[in-house]
Amino acid sequence: MPRAKQRTPELREHVLQVAVELLAADGVAGFTTRRVASQAETSTPSVYELFGDKAGLVREVFFEGFRLLGQRLVARRPGADARADLVDTLAELRSFIGEQPVLAQVMFSRPFADFDPGPAEREAGRVVRELLVARVQRAVDAGVLVGDPTDLAHVLLALTQGLAAQETAGWLGTSAASVERRWTLAVTALLDGTAGPRSRGRRVQARGPGDELSGR
Numbered sequence: 199m200p201r202a203k204q205r206t207p208e209l210r211e212h213v214l215q216v217a218v219e220l221l222a223a224d225g226v227a228g229f230t231t232r233r234v235a236s237q238a239e240t241s242t243p244s245v246y247e248l249f250g251d252k253a254g255l256v257r258e259v260f261f262e263g264f265r266l267l268g269q270r271l272v273a274r275r276p277g278a279d280a281r282a283d284l285v286d287t288l289a290e291l292r293s294f295i296g297e298q299p300v301l302a303q304v305m306f307s308r309p310f311a312d313f314d315p316g317p318a319e320r321e322a323g324r325v326v327r328e329l330l331v332a333r334v335q336r337a338v339d340a341g342v343l344v345g346d347p348t349d350l351a352h353v354l355l356a357l358t359q360g361l362a363a364q365e366t367a368g369w370l371g372t373s374a375a376s377v378e379r380r381w382t383l384a385v386t387a388l389l390d391g392t393a394g395p396r397s398r399g400r401r402v403q404a405r406g407p408g409d410e411l412s413g414r
Contacts, residue, residue: 210248213238217259221300226309231255256304256313261322263305267294268325280337281389287333288358288385295362306359330355341394350392357388 216238221229231252235242249255270290276283295302303309305323334354335347343350361384364370371377 205244205247209238209240209244213240213245213248213255214258214262217255218262218301221259221304222298225300226303229256229310251312253310253312256310257315257319259301260304260313260315260319263298263301264322264326266298266301267291267305268329270294271326271329276333276336280333280340281342284333284337284342284354285385285389287330288354291355291358292362292365292381295359296366299363299366302359302362327351327355338394343389343392344394345392354388357384 213234217229217234220234220237224233231245232242234255235245238245245255249258270293271287274283274286274290300309308314331347331351334343334351337343338345338347338350361370361381365377365381370380
């Protein structure tokens, strides 16, 4: 197949998708502009023209990650139970990180020395942050949680990121049962520790990636 030569929006989208797939397949160490160009069947100069440099390409991968995560979270429509909605959101975050661990690393960590997210990049996560804060706010308004919604959202996100990273690395347990037990322990401890009067004594049962965390 001849290499694509035109610097079109379609080529840009294609290169970006190839970059996300290559990152997932080969990790940070195997991610180079030359390899992305080869996999996308275009030239390295074309990639540079489209994205500026490798950091520019990584920057767009960063944005794409938050776009994909935002789509997944928005697709989960709120139900009647504010706590169940919140733990469903954590389950979706867990699933995303489990399915896209390297992409999540780009989004939440600093794996590339030549890419340091600034204010514009941090704005990319606004939809995700606002959605999580809104679901925490709903839980606070319903008397399910007590505390500042923004603080609680940050802690819940950090908890989920940390647990998911440990799970991906194989440090959370050697069996599915032990992993689920530790997810249950962590989520239950945090939600019960910040519980409002309407949810004290409730429990959360964690399930595997792709399933829901169900309020009990």
